[in-house]
Structure formats: structure tokens, C-alpha cells
Amino acid sequence: MSTASEPKTLSHLKQLEAESIFIIREVAAEFKNPVMLYSVGKDSSVMVRLAQKAFHPGKIPFPLMHVDTSYKFPEMYEFRDKFIQDIGAKLIVERNEEAIAGGASPFKFGVQKCCGLLKTQGLLDALTKHGFDAAFGGARREEEKSRAKERVYSFRDSFGQWDPKNQRPELWDLYNSRVNEGESIRVFPLSNWTELDIWLYIEMEKIPVVPIYFTHTRKIIKRKSLLIPWVSHIPVLPGDEVREMKVRFRSLGCMSCTGAIESTTEVHDLRGIIEDLILTRKSERENRIIDHGSDSSMEQKKKEGYF
Amino acid sequence: MSLNAKTLLNYEKMDLLRFSTAGSVDDGKSTLIGRLLYDSKGVFEDQLEAIRRTTEKKGGEDIDFALITDGLAAEREQGITIDVAYRYFATSKRKFIIGDTPGHEQYTRNMVTGASTADLAIILIDARNGVLIQSKRHGYIARLLGIPHILVAVNKMDLVDFKQDVYEKIKNEYAAFFRKLSGETPGKSPELTFIPISALKGDNVTVKSKATPWYGGKSLLDHLETVQISKDRNMEDFRFPVQLVLRPNLDYRGFSGKVASGRARKGKQIVILPSGNTAKIKSIDTFDQGDLEDAFPPMCVTLRLSEEVDISRGDMLAYPDNQPRCDKNFSAHLCWMVKEPLALKKKYVLKLATGEVKAVVDSISWVRDMKTLEKNSASQLDLNDIGLVSLQTLKPICFDPYARNRVTGSFILIDELNNNTVAAGMIVE
Numbered sequence: 139m140s141t142a143s144e145p146k147t148l149s150h151l152k153q154l155e156a157e158s159i160f161i162i163r164e165v166a167a168e169f170k171n172p173v174m175l176y177s178v179g180k181d182s183s184v185m186v187r188l189a190q191k192a193f194h195p196g197k198i199p200f201p202l203m204h205v206d207t208s209y210k211f212p213e214m215y216e217f218r219d220k221f222i223q224d225i226g227a228k229l230i231v232e233r234n235e236e237a238i239a240g241g242a243s244p245f246k247f248g249v250q251k252c253c254g255l256l257k258t259q260g261l262l263d264a265l266t267k268h269g270f271d272a273a274f275g276g277a278r279r280e281e282e283k284s285r286a287k288e289r290v291y292s293f294r295d296s297f298g299q300w301d302p303k304n305q306r307p308e309l310w311d312l313y314n315s316r317v318n319e320g321e322s323i324r325v326f327p328l329s330n331w332t333e334l335d336i337w338l339y340i341e342m343e344k345i346p347v348v349p350i351y352f353t354h355t356r357k358i359i360k361r362k363s364l365l366i367p368w369v370s371h372i373p374v375l376p377g378d379e380v381r382e383m384k385v386r387f388r389s390l391g392c393m394s395c396t397g398a399i400e401s402t403t404e405v406h407d408l409r410g411i412i413e414d415l416i417l418t419r420k421s422e423r424e425n426r427i428i429d430h431g432s433d434s435s436m437e438q439k440k441k442e443g444y445f
Numbered sequence: 446m447s448l449n450a451k452t453l454l455n456y457e458k459m460d461l462l463r464f465s466t467a468g469s470v471d472d473g474k475s476t477l478i479g480r481l482l483y484d485s486k487g488v489f490e491d492q493l494e495a496i497r498r499t500t501e502k503k504g505g506e507d508i509d510f511a512l513i514t515d516g517l518a519a520e521r522e523q524g525i526t527i528d529v530a531y532r533y534f535a536t537s538k539r540k541f542i543i544g545d546t547p548g549h550e551q552y553t554r555n556m557v558t559g560a561s562t563a564d565l566a567i568i569l570i571d572a573r574n575g576v577l578i579q580s581k582r583h584g585y586i587a588r589l590l591g592i593p594h595i596l597v598a599v600n601k602m603d604l605v606d607f608k609q610d611v612y613e614k615i616k617n618e619y620a621a622f623f624r625k626l627s628g629e630t631p632g633k634s635p636e637l638t639f640i641p642i643s644a645l646k647g648d649n650v651t652v653k654s655k656a657t658p659w660y661g662g663k664s665l666l667d668h669l670e671t672v673q674i675s676k677d678r679n680m681e682d683f684r685f686p687v688q689l690v691l692r693p694n695l696d697y698r699g700f701s702g703k704v705a706s707g708r709a710r711k712g713k714q715i716v717i718l719p720s721g722n723t724a725k726i727k728s729i730d731t732f733d734q735g736d737l738e739d740a741f742p743p744m745c746v747t748l749r750l751s752e753e754v755d756i757s758r759g760d761m762l763a764y765p766d767n768q769p770r771c772d773k774n775f776s777a778h779l780c781w782m783v784k785e786p787l788a789l790k791k792k793y794v795l796k797l798a799t800g801e802v803k804a805v806v807d808s809i810s811w812v813r814d815m816k817t818l819e820k821n822s823a824s825q826l827d828l829n830d831i832g833l834v835s836l837q838t839l840k841p842i843c844f845d846p847y848a849r850n851r852v853t854g855s856f857i858l859i860d861e862l863n864n865n866t867v868a869a870g871m872i873v874e
Contacts, residue, residue, distance in 0.1 A: 146708075146741045147675045150461040150540040159745040160688070160703050167689045167758055167799070191732035192701075192745075196693025279531045286530040305528065306866045307554060307782045309561040311703075312796050312857045316864035330542055332533050338456050 151339050155188065158327040160311060161290060162192040165272050165325050166199055168315040172272040172325075173265075176202040176229065178214045179390045181276035181328060183221070183345050184336055188327060189274075190225065201228040203273075205264055207256040208238050209392035211367070217348040224346075232264035244394050245373055253395075262298040265322060272315070272323045280332045290329050296320035334415055341408040350387050351411065353401040358383040365398040459535070462669060464565040465544040465592070467556045467583045472569045473600045477644035478532060478545060481666065484651050485534040529559045538670040552579075553815055553829035554782045556586045557869055561855070563587075564674045565594040567665075572605045572641070576618045582815055584623060588630050589778060589831065589871065591851055593677040595623075595635045598665060603643040607656040612641045631873055632848025636672075640665050678742050682845065683707030683715075684769060684853050685762040686798035691747055699730060699747035700756055705798065705852035707767075709740040709748060717754055718761045718843045719771045724750040742852075759800035761843045761853070769853055771843040777856070777870040778847075779806070780831045785860075785867075787826035787834075793867065795838060797856035803839040804858070810834065826868075833873065847871035 148156065165172050174189060176182045189198045204218060222229045234242070237255040244252040265273060279286045289308045294300060306314055317323060328336075340347060350356075357368035360379040366372060367385075372394050374380060385398035386405055405411055466474055532543040544559030546552070560566060566587040570580045580597075587595055597619055605611045616639045627634040640649055641657050642665055648654035651666045663671070688702040709729055716723050729737040730747040740746045748762070763769060781787055787806060795804035812823035812832040826832050847854030858868040 146680070147460055148744065149457050150459045150535075151456070153461045153743060156703065156743045156745045160743075163689045163701055163745070164799075193691065193693070194730070194732040194747075195697060196691055280533045286532065287528050302528070307558050307869070308866070309558055309857060309869045310851070310855045311562070312855065314796070314857065314859055314864070314866045316794075316859060316861075318864065330531070330533070332535070332540075334535065335540070342457070 151335060151342060154331055154335060155191070155339070157311075157330065158185075158188045159192045161313070161325065161327040162189050162274070164311075164313055165274065165315070166193070168313075169272040169323070171268070171270050172200045172274065173230070173268065173270040174198070174200060174202045174274040175261075175276070176204050176218075177276065177390075178204065178210065178218045178221075178348060179276070180336055180340060180347050180351065181278065181331075183347050184331075184339055185274065185276045185328060186221075186225065186227070187343060187345050198227050201230050203230040203232060203264060203268075203270075205257060205261045206231050206233045207260065207392050208233060209243075209256075209371075209394055211348075211350060211390065211393055211396075213350050214348055214390060217346075221346060230264075230268070232260060232267070234260035234263060243371065244392075249395060256392075258298075265298065270322065271317060272325055274325045274327060276328050277326050278331050278333070278336075279326075279329050288326065288329075290326055291315065292324040292326065293317070294322050294324055298322070300324075334412070337408060337412050337415060341412065348390060350390070352406050353384055353386050353404045355382055355384055356398070357381070358385060358398060365400060367393050367396065367398055369393045459537070459539055460674075461540050461542065462565060462672070462674060463542045463544065463563050464567060464596075464669065465546060465556070465559040465563040465587075466567045466569070467546045467552070467559070467586075472571050473644040474545075474569050477567075477569065477598065477600065477642070477650065477665075478543060480644055480647065480650055481541075481543075482532060482534050484666075485536055529555050536666070536670055541669065552582070553586065553780060553831060556583065557590060557780045557782075560587055560590040560592055561869065563590070563592050564677060565596060565669070565672060566592045567596045567598055569598050569600050570615055570619070572599050572601045572611055572615065575615055576622065578816065578818070580619065581622055581818055584619070585626060585813075585818055586831075588623070588626055588635065591632055591847060591871075593633075593635050593674070594672050595637050596665070596668060597637065597639045598644075599639060599641045600644050602641045602648060602657065603646050607641070607648070607654075609657075609659040612639075612657075612660075615639075631846065638662070638668060638672075640668065679706035679850050680741065681707055682767055682769075682850060683709060683762075683764050684798075684845070684850065685709060685715075685748065686800065686853070687756055687758055687760045687762065688799045689758060690756065697749075698753075699749045700762070701745070701747045702799065703745045704740050704742045706742055706850050707764075709746065709762075711736070711738050714765060715750075715762045716765045716768060717756055718763060718768065719841055720755065720760070722754045723765065724752040724754050727751045759798075761798065761800075763843075769843040769845045769850075771841045773838045773841050774835070775844065776810070776833060776835050776873045778831060778873060779826060779834045779858075779871075780869045781826040781828060781867065782869065783860075783865055783867045784828050786828075787868070789825075792839075792861070794859040794861055795836070795842070795856050795870075796859060797842055797844060798853055800842055802842050804836050807835045807837050836870075844872050846874055848873075 193199055234256050242252055242255045277285055289305050291313045293306055359366040359368050384401045386401045387398055530545045532545055534541050546555040546559035568580055568583045599612050599615050623637055641660055642649045648656055649664050653664050684705040685702050686705055687700045691699040691701050711726050711729055713726050727749045729740050790805050792803045792805055795802050809823055810833040811820040812830050813820055845853045854872045856870045857866050860867045
């Protein structure tokens with residue numbers, strides 16, 4: 139017993155990792171039909187790695203699902219297909235085909251409605267279609283104010299809606315997985331991670347990410363302070379300036395609704411991203427056009443069923 | 446020390462501190478958190494901009510630090526805080542997770558939730574008002590939840606001209622209260638630290654203040670960065686609640702879980718509870734390092750055993766000479782968390798570690814009046830009540846006293862009719 143009291147500690151990243159693995163295993167043990175939402179971004183890359191760790195040496199025992207809008211960056215589709223093949227996971231791709239065929243776009247319907255149809259409705263339909271009772275998402279509480287109050291296990295009614303005033307209390311690491319038919323739980327194993335933790339972990343674990351997080355040259359529509367990646371379906375407005383620029387992206391979404399950041403210093407490795415992140419005082423969602431509605435737009439979307 | 450690229454090269458050595466804060470609207474809690482986040486870059490410019498816009502809409506002028514910590518539209522409109530919010534910041538030494546709980550409404554439920562995983566609790570006392578019942582209530586809950594470190598921040602010192610005697614009086618009174626409390630609550634007494642601060646002006650928050658030359662201790666942030674937490678974990682009693690049986694192929698059968706306490710050591714004989722079967726730990730597997738010699742909390746590993754034994758989720762592994770108690774009857778502190786009161790003899794689902802069992806509450810010994818902290822006899826538990834109860838489970842479960850083990854001594858009760866989590870429990874004996 140002489141060595142038993144000798145203190146041993148884990149670094150903060152290893153503690154976060156352990157917490158996430160515990161949550162992922164808990165879901166695999168307690169739900170009938172879980173799915174892991176895979177959005178191709180950096181957080182998804184980390185979440186998938188944690189799932190690999192949780193079930194090693196076995197494979198991830200549930201499918202990944204990408205709710206696609208058809209408007210993602212070509213680099214994201216390319217990365218997704220290679221990444222999934224490399225790790226040997228099962229991927230489901232779902233899209234709201236009806237809305238896409240109907241020409242849903244942020245220019246035709248406005249950003250809120252387009253997101254509502256392609257992302258929120260697309261997700262809800264996909265969850266219903268496959269009968270998933272738990273869906274992992276890579277959201278972090280630090281990302282946005284309304285997320286700061288969301289549980290790790292976030293209960294959704296049969297319409298997929300979140301009721302912030304009526305959340306189940308969540309204590310220690312005792313998660314309540316009970317749901318009735320049709321209801322579900324969104325599970326956020328990365329709740330306690332920050333953007334910095336994500337990048338440090340990607341560096342430590344050498345996890346592959348979509349290359350457009352790094353500096354590259356691309357055609358950009360400059361609209362006031364926004365840098366919108368040029369693509370043929372995005373209308374150029376009077377006053378816009380179209381030019382080649384050195385840019386990178388801090389978070390990834392649909393091309394029409396994801397702002398780039400100008401790369402004044404070239405960032406070609408993870409260390410560069412990490413150093414920039416420590417120096418910067420802008421939050422990662424600021425370049426997401428979709429959040430510019432009002433101070434509470436994310437909360438509204440979440441109530442309706444968005445992640 | 447604030448975070449910069451150079452100091453961060455050290456990130457593999459950074460550890461993690463979880464702390465809870467509790468307080469009411471007026472005691473400066475939001476200002477303190479806002480300041481910690483702002484000074485450590487835990488809040489960003491564009492988030493501040495959104496807050497500025499909100500402040501202007503409401504007709505305010507200066508930035509209100511409280512808005513940094515108020516999350517939901519509903520509560521911003523009403524100017525109240527309705528739930529536990531989690532905040533994050535980091536320095537070059539540590540990453541911090543704050544469980545921020547409002548003090549005025551549903552305080553018991555929220556504070557118990559925010560405090561359940563905390564290593565440290567910050568209790569704010571307004572220097573002008575002295576020790577009020579609410580500060581004692583926060584202390585009581587922190588003590589009950591077994592938080593190992595308590596930091597009493599005597600705030601608004603600027604409004605009492607940084608007078609030492611004001612601070613000393615509060616310190617002595619609160620320390621005396623805590624001694625009395627510790628005498629009647631099971632478990633080890635926490636480390637109690639007092640710091641005189643002004644959250645608004647910044648005195649003794651991130652740097653030592655010149656206004657309190659009589660104060661010899663650390664600044665609040667310095668204390669958060671250096672308080673020793675590595676010895677808080679139970680490293681003596683090996684407990685491994687089995688979470689998942691991994692059988693990826695015919696040759697591999699492993700038992701996944703988190704080391705709740707103590708250390709798993711390769712080659713050691715273990716006992717499987719409740720069956721009482723024994724086996725040896727053949728290997729400790731992880732994705733990274735392969736086979737480890739030992740594992741400690743909170744590592745998540747997969748154990749393979751030398752014998753083919755029947756093990757399923759909810760079983761607990763321990764060493765034969767140091768086992769948890771396995772029983773159907775025990776007493777526990779219960780915090781009731783929903784409007785519908787506790788029904789004696791009603792079957793609830795009790796979840797402890799990875800196990801679930803049906804349980805009934807047989808009797809209530811006392812309920813603590815959270816307004817006065819007096820113990821009263823009672824026939825029911827209502828929302829936000831804390832009481833001592835006797836429970837009976839339908840099958841034996843394995844557990845330790847909460848005072849000895851926060852993982853194997855804690856449980857929740859779930860109402861099967863509506864699936865809600867109705868209570869948090871801490872086993873006494």
C-alpha cells in the first residue's frame with residue numbers, strides 16, 4: 139500500500155478525453171439505436187477519434203451520419219469520403235431532397251428558413267427515418283451562450299425540440315438515458331472542451347482535418363467586413379468586390395454562409411492555428427453569417443430542433 | 446499568468462480544476478466571473494459586442510459583466526438566471542471549468558448540480574452585509590457535496606474601505622460556522638481559504654492589491670491556479686464499475702469502464718461484485734499505449750481478465766481485501782429536485798455508477814429547513830429540500846459512503862412514469 143497514496147494526475151486534455159470516452163460508452167451501453175452526427179469539421183474529427191478510442195480494439199458500434207445541405211465546400215466532401223474510408227466507419231448521408239429540389243437557398247428563402255429546412259428539418263427527418271434514439275453532436279458549451287446551459291444529455295421531445303426551462307438535472311457522471319417512444323437524447327461528449335482544447339488535441343493526436351483550416355488562396359466575395367467564398371450559386375451584389383485572397387476558415391459550414399478570415403500571417407500547421415487562437419480575441423462563430431440575426435438566434439434554432 | 450503561445454508549449458502538463466460558484470444577484474458573483482473570463486480571454490470581442498447591443502437595447506450604458514454569464518433569452522428578458530451554466534477559461538497552469546449557479550431561485554437544486562463534480566467552491570460574501578444565511582446555505586451544500594476546497598471571497602472590500610477588522614470578523618464568524626457544520630456532517634473537513642477582494646475594482650482577483658497590505662495570502666486567481674487537488678482523489682480503494690463488455694471478435698473479451706478510485710494493477714487478483722467470483726487482471730488496454738501496468742482515476746480503460754467469468758454492465762470490480770459494501774438497505778442524504786414531492790414506498794429507479802436497481806424510500810429521519818438550516822422532522826420531501834432518508838433496494842447494490850468515495854457513493858433517482866431525474870443522493874452508511 140506504500141505507493142497507493144502517491145498522487146497521479148492526468149493532463150487537462152487526457153481528463154477531457156476520459157470524460158468524453160465515458161460518455162460515448164455510456165450511450166453505446168444504454169441506447170438501442172444511437173448515431174454519431176458527423177459534420178466533417180474539426181470537432182467531428184475529434185469526436186470520431188474519441189469514439190474509436192472508446193471501443194478499441196473493436197470498431198465504432200454505431201453509424202456516423204452526415205446531414206448534408208449540398209452547399210458544403212468541395213474540400214469537405216473530398217475529405218469526408220477519404221476520412222471515412224481510412225477509419226473503416228459506416229457513414230449515412232442524408233439530405234432534405236425535397237427542399238433541395240425546391241431550390242432552397244439562403245438567397246431565395248433567407249438564411250433562417252434555409253437553415254431550418256436543410257439542417258434542422260433534414261436532421262429531424264433523418265433521425266425519424268432511421269429511428270435513432272440518441273444522436274451524438276460535437277457542440278461545445280463554450281461556443282455560444284445558450285449552449286452554456288445545455289446538458290451533456292439533452293432531452294428532445296418527439297418533435298426534436300429543446301425546452302431550456304425544463305431540462306433534467308445532471309449530476310456527477312450519472313446520465314439519465316430514459317426516453318419514451320419517439321423521444322430522443324442529443325448527446326454532447328465535447329461539452330467541456332474549448333476551441334483551444336480541440337486544436338491542442340488534434341495536434342497531440344495527429345488527427346486529420348479538412349485542409350482549408352489552413353492558409354490557401356481562393357476567390358473571395360468581399361462584402362463589407364464579410365469574406366464569402368466565391369462559388370457560382372452565390373450572387374454577387376453591387377458594392378461587392380471579387381478577388382483572389384489568402385484566407386483560411388475557423389469553422390466550416392455551407393459555402394454561402396461561412397465567412398473566411400484573411401490570413402495576414404500564413405498558417406500552414408496546427409501550431410500556427412493554436413498561436414493565432416491565443417492571440418485573437420474573436421469568437422469562432424463570428425464569421426458564421428447565420429448567427430448574425432440577433433443575440434438569441436441560436437437559442438431559437440435549438441428550441442426548434444437544431445443542434 | 447495569462448495565456449500566451451510560449452507558455453502554452455507546456456500544455457501537456459496543464460491540469461484541470463472544476464469549481465462552482467453560488468450567489469445572489471447583488472453579491473458580485475457575475476462581476477467576479479466576468480472579470481476572470483475577461484482577464485483570461487475567456488470572452489471574445491464579438492461576444493462583448495453582442496452584449497453591448499443588448500445593454501443598449503435595455504437602455505444601459507456601461508458594459509454589464511453579468512450579461513457575459515447570462516445565457517438564455519428568457520432570463521435576459523426577465524433579468525434572472527434560471528439554471529446552471531458552465532464557463533471555461535485557461536491560464537498557463539490550468540484549465541478551469543466553472544459551474545455557475547444562481548443563488549436565489551431553486552438554489553438547492555441548481556447548486557447541488559453545479560457542485561456535484563467540483564474540486565472547489567467559491568462562496569461570495571458581501572463585506573457590507575457580513576455572514577448571511579445564504580452564505581451559510583452555500584457552505585452547507587458545498588460541505589454536503591464533499592467539495593474538498595472552499596474559497597470564501599469576502600467581496601466589495603472597496604465599499605468598507607478595505608478595513609481589516611471587517612474582513613477578520615467575517616472570517617472568524619464563517620470559520621466558526623464551518624467548524625460546527627463539520628462536526629455534524631460525515632467526512633473529512635474541506636480546506637477553507639478566505640480572500641478579501643473587490644470583484645468590481647479587481648483587488649486581489651488576478652493580482653495582489655496594494656489596498657490590503659494586511660492580507661498575506663494569495664490573489665484569488667493565484668489560489669485557483671495552485672490549490673493542490675491531486676491528493677483529493679481516493680487512491681486507496683480500487684473500484685471499477687463495469688460500463689460495457691467489449692467483444693469485437695472471438696479472441697477478445699474486455700470490460701470497459703472508468704477507474705472510479707484506487708488503482709488497477711496488472712496481475713492483481715480482483716473480485717467481481719455482487720457475484721463474488723474472482724479473477725486476475727491480465728491486461729489493461731487503451732487505444733494509445735496498448736497494455737498498461739496500472740490505471741488510476743479518472744482513466745477510462747478496458748480490462749481483460751485471466752479467467753472466463755460472467756460479468757455484465759453494472760457489476761463492480763474491487764480487490765478481495767478492500768471491497769465496497771453490497772446491501773439492500775442504507776441511509777442517504779437526498780436532495781429533491783422536482784415539484785412533485787417524494788412518495789414514500791413508491792418504486793423509483795436508482796442509478797449508482799453504472800448500475801440500475803428499483804428502490805423505495807422507507808422513511809425520512811429529518812429535513813433541513815434551507816431558510817434556517819435547522820433540522821426538522823418531516824413526512825415528505827419537496828422541491829429543493831434536503832433530508833436524511835432510509836432506502837431499500839429490490840436487489841443488493843455495491844456502494845461506499847459518499848464521504849469516502851464520491852463516485853460509488855452517489856446516485857440519482859428516476860421516476861419511471863415521466864423518466865425525470867427526481868433526486869440526487871449521497872450515501873451516509
